Amino acid sequence: MYLFTNSEGNIILESVKIPESTIERLAIYLRKIEELYDKGYSIISSEKLANVCKVNPAQIRKDLSYFGEFGVRGVGYEISELMREIKRILDTGRVWRLALVGVGNIGSAILRHKNFYKRGYNFIAAFDIDPQKIGREVIQGIKVQPMEELEDTVKRLNIEIGVITTPSTSAREVCRALVNAGIKAILNFSPIFLRSRKGCIVENMDFTIKLDNLAYHLCQLEGKNFSK
Amino acid sequence: MYLFTNSEGNIILESVKIPESTIERLAIYLRKIEELYDKGYSIISSEKLANVCKVNPAQIRKDLSYFGEFGVRGVGYEISELMREIKRILDTGRVWRLALVGVGNIGSAILRHKNFYKRGYNFIAAFDIDPQKIGREVIQGIKVQPMEELEDTVKRLNIEIGVITTPSTSAREVCRALVNAGIKAILNFSPIFLRSRKGCIVENMDFTIKLDNLAYHLCQLEGKNFSK
DNA sequence: GCCTGTGAATCCATTCACAGCT
DNA sequence: AGCTGTGAATGGATTCACAGGC
Numbered sequence: 396m397y398l399f400t401n402s403e404g405n406i407i408l409e410s411v412k413i414p415e416s417t418i419e420r421l422a423i424y425l426r427k428i429e430e431l432y433d434k435g436y437s438i439i440s441s442e443k444l445a446n447v448c449k450v451n452p453a454q455i456r457k458d459l460s461y462f463g464e465f466g467v468r469g470v471g472y473e474i475s476e477l478m479r480e481i482k483r484i485l486d487t488g489r490v491w492r493l494a495l496v497g498v499g500n501i502g503s504a505i506l507r508h509k510n511f512y513k514r515g516y517n518f519i520a521a522f523d524i525d526p527q528k529i530g531r532e533v534i535q536g537i538k539v540q541p542m543e544e545l546e547d548t549v550k551r552l553n554i555e556i557g558v559i560t561t562p563s564t565s566a567r568e569v570c571r572a573l574v575n576a577g578i579k580a581i582l583n584f585s586p587i588f589l590r591s592r593k594g595c596i597v598e599n600m601d602f603t604i605k606l607d608n609l610a611y612h613l614c615q616l617e618g619k620n621f622s623k
Numbered sequence: 624m625y626l627f628t629n630s631e632g633n634i635i636l637e638s639v640k641i642p643e644s645t646i647e648r649l650a651i652y653l654r655k656i657e658e659l660y661d662k663g664y665s666i667i668s669s670e671k672l673a674n675v676c677k678v679n680p681a682q683i684r685k686d687l688s689y690f691g692e693f694g695v696r697g698v699g700y701e702i703s704e705l706m707r708e709i710k711r712i713l714d715t716g717r718v719w720r721l722a723l724v725g726v727g728n729i730g731s732a733i734l735r736h737k738n739f740y741k742r743g744y745n746f747i748a749a750f751d752i753d754p755q756k757i758g759r760e761v762i763q764g765i766k767v768q769p770m771e772e773l774e775d776t777v778k779r780l781n782i783e784i785g786v787i788t789t790p791s792t793s794a795r796e797v798c799r800a801l802v803n804a805g806i807k808a809i810l811n812f813s814p815i816f817l818r819s820r821k822g823c824i825v826e827n828m829d830f831t832i833k834l835d836n837l838a839y840h841l842c843q844l845e846g847k848n849f850s851k
Numbered sequence: 852g853c854c855t856g857t858g859a860a861t862c863c864a865t866t867c868a869c870a871g872c873t
Numbered sequence: 874a875g876c877t878g879t880g881a882a883t884g885g886a887t888t889c890a891c892a893g894g895c
Binding site: 418421422423425426427449484487491500501507510555556579580581582586587594598600602604606607608611614616 | 646647649650651653654655676677712713714715719728729731732733735736738739742744783784807808809810814816818822824826828830831832833834835836837838839840841842844
């Protein structure tokens, strides 16, 4: 924290701004550290961890230093402690309640995917507009509900994160419905770019944008170069 | 382009370095512009486009200026021209040949997904280690092949992009196999972070990392704040 | 008058380099 | 001696602000 004095002469407190990329890296470190922990390692230095995560050692130390002092000078970081701390920072390790909207190919694959559950992301409701799909039990314990029940269910089950896997045509509308229902965080798989707004953070995962990226870089490798 | 003189006194040519984020944004602009084009618009200013893409107008002008002068001062950008130019820059608009490795839940959902095809990303082969899956026709025209056939098929069909949808345990090994087969670009959906290497670019799409991000920000909203 | 294209200024993230602790 | 924690330096990307063309 920093102390400042504002125009009225009052002392104000301001948190250090933490880069978005730091948060993303913490999640990556965590996965590596869990792996090392499972293999029985107990201590790691920023240099060693940097090697396996392919980043700069100072980067790791700085990233961690935003949140406290977790290491021992001259020694390194205790793996179990570091794991606990990063989990606390990211508030992973607790169980989150998710709802999915759009039970198509991708939607049902995600519901069936084990990784989410393993990391504490539990789908507890699924919605669709297609009357054919409503009532169907996609996975154990989750029946597809109609959109009309969304707001009520979200509130009743205290759902915290919404996942959009609808076609692009309905993505915006679904986003609005989720926000109205009080959802504060959305993971959007549709190819419509949805923007975070006050009180609701959106992460976009348009696969084809990543492919466009790869395509561009392939061109560069081939030596075609359109830049000035 | 810039002209420099190196230590031996020779004049060397160096391209302006284009930020990675510029490429990502061009893909986003393109999607919006296509939408506008379909709606029949013909001219747009950087300010208007910035509004719908939620970025700074100068950002759009600078991003485009890396590649040429596509606008008309006092008027704006002609939508059909801009669309053509961005497609040329990203080399989208041509058809790319992809192979998928790991025909599980996510893998088969991706193969069945129409969006990839629509944007010129055509899956023309799929691989798995599971003998149960081999020979099965997941989608029209694509039969699951054993891993042993990967190198040969990639070379014969001139496959350019590899998509990894295996469990994390085999992701690294599959990556190596793809690189060996001559693949230059990989989209990795497994939760193992794969690093780009010389001659092969990797884009990672670990969904759970994005969820960890959302979880962190939800915490912030709730007012729990662990930073110093 | 309006909107692009772009050097200059600003803002933000990463890396260096070293003081401080064990 | 070794490795963390962090201010300072560097390096990039974004935004400003205005000259230049329609």
